[in-house]
Amino acid sequence: MTAPCQTITFVYNLWSMLTAIKTVIKKEVEKLVMPQVSEAEMALAPMNPVMEEIMRNSENPPEIGSLVTGTVIGRDKMALYVDVPPFGTGIIFGREYLIARDIIKEINEGDEVTAKVVLPEGERGYMELSLKEAKQAIIWSEAKKYIDNKEPLNLIVKEANKGGLILEWQGLDGFMPASQLKAEHYPKVPDGDKDKILVELLKFVGQPLEVFVIAADPKEGKLIFSEKIVGNQVKKDIIERYALGDTVEGQVTGAVDFGIFVKIEDGLEGLIHISEIDWSLVENPKGIYKVGEVVKAKIIEVKDNKISLSLKALKKNPWEDAGKKYNKGDAVKGVVIKHNKHGALVSLEEGVAGLVHVSEFTNEDLLRKSLELGKTYPFTINFFDAKNQKMTLSPNVPTAVKKA
Numbered sequence: 001m002t003a004p005c006q007t008i009t010f011v012y013n014l015w016s017m018l019t020a021i022k023t024v025i026k027k028e029v030e031k032l033v034m035p036q037v038s039e040a041e042m043a044l045a046p047m048n049p050v051m052e053e054i055m056r057n058s059e060n061p062p063e064i065g066s067l068v069t070g071t072v073i074g075r076d077k078m079a080l081y082v083d084v085p086p087f088g089t090g091i092i093f094g095r096e097y098l099i100a101r102d103i104i105k106e107i108n109e110g111d112e113v114t115a116k117v118v119l120p121e122g123e124r125g126y127m128e129l130s131l132k133e134a135k136q137a138i139i140w141s142e143a144k145k146y147i148d149n150k151e152p153l154n155l156i157v158k159e160a161n162k163g164g165l166i167l168e169w170q171g172l173d174g175f176m177p178a179s180q181l182k183a184e185h186y187p188k189v190p191d192g193d194k195d196k197i198l199v200e201l202l203k204f205v206g207q208p209l210e211v212f213v214i215a216a217d218p219k220e221g222k223l224i225f226s227e228k229i230v231g232n233q234v235k236k237d238i239i240e241r242y243a244l245g246d247t248v249e250g251q252v253t254g255a256v257d258f259g260i261f262v263k264i265e266d267g268l269e270g271l272i273h274i275s276e277i278d279w280s281l282v283e284n285p286k287g288i289y290k291v292g293e294v295v296k297a298k299i300i301e302v303k304d305n306k307i308s309l310s311l312k313a314l315k316k317n318p319w320e321d322a323g324k325k326y327n328k329g330d331a332v333k334g335v336v337i338k339h340n341k342h343g344a345l346v347s348l349e350e351g352v353a354g355l356v357h358v359s360e361f362t363n364e365d366l367l368r369k370s371l372e373l374g375k376t377y378p379f380t381i382n383f384f385d386a387k388n389q390k391m392t393l394s395p396n397v398p399t400a401v402k403k404a
Helices: 003-033 039-044 049-059 095-099 131-149 194-204 228-239 318-325 364-370 399-403
Strands: 067-076 079-084 088-093 112-119 127-130 153-161 164-169 172-177 208-217 222-226 247-256 259-265 268-273 294-303 306-310 331-340 343-349 352-357 376-385 390-395
Touching (some): 067 088, 088 112, 095 127, 112 131, 153 194, 164 194, 164 208, 318 343, 318 352, 331 352, 343 364
Parallel strands (some): 088 127, 172 222, 352 390
Antiparallel strands (some): 067 079, 067 112, 112 127, 153 164, 164 172, 247 259, 247 294, 259 268, 343 352
């Protein structure tokens, strides 16, 4: 073996020996300073968050649409430069600069900003960023936090349409359907006339409302508000203080064709259906009660966080005495108080009325001609049930009149 070869062999052997010694020493040191951990335990052990973020960023550059945070390092007439470690320099320029001018004019060198990645590497070699989109992304993120935390927002109503109200929050327009209004704010319009509903909703424009975010979808640009989130919980707590059969006092807040609404206390409103206003026939609640009038009523139902009230339940039931006076087959006199498609409603006394069915006559027109509203006629009771307040009658008029 030549001298050079011997030298190379010696050096290689020495290097191998030193490497082996180094490996042994390293293992011995690890035994002394590190706990014995299995490979499985190592695999399950959480990585240091900072190291994990560095490794993730070093391996994968930010994707389009992701948010990055960096420091402003320079600017010129139409561009803002941001240092975004460990990815390099980002730039906000062109259209993104123009639409974010209101934000950029408040930014100085050295300020920390959050931006949205438009392009990881643009034509200039910079990461292209958007401040405006980042701001909106942050707002949408905040909206979801408001949903989770059920925090209220005090917003001014911007517009109204037939479906509900438009409210603005941090530059985003959100919608609140009319169905999400509190009971005291809901348009009390007969027959659900949309034009009349719009008239009522327009009254809210320019007014402040306490609302809650119930849906936020940045992809669809959908932001939905409601007055009811906390209202429902508050109402539930309030309702628990009342029991079926309780007598309450409240203020009339609205009258519609189907009944009247009564505010029992802040956050709680009940409905008195038209059939529960009086034992006598009521056709127009608006003509009986005015908004602001104070009434006493009885709670007759509590269901789904709603309270149903009755005025007539606080009055003596006239059918109790009528049950002692009238029987099937009795000849009586009664006043015609209403016509409908089923026939004529006849009152024997206040609060006690029965039906003359249209089948008693050849047709509805003949019934109306034979039994005129407001006039008194002789009848025979065909069916009488005082307990369920039901009665049917037959008119004591010549058969020729019924069949004419």
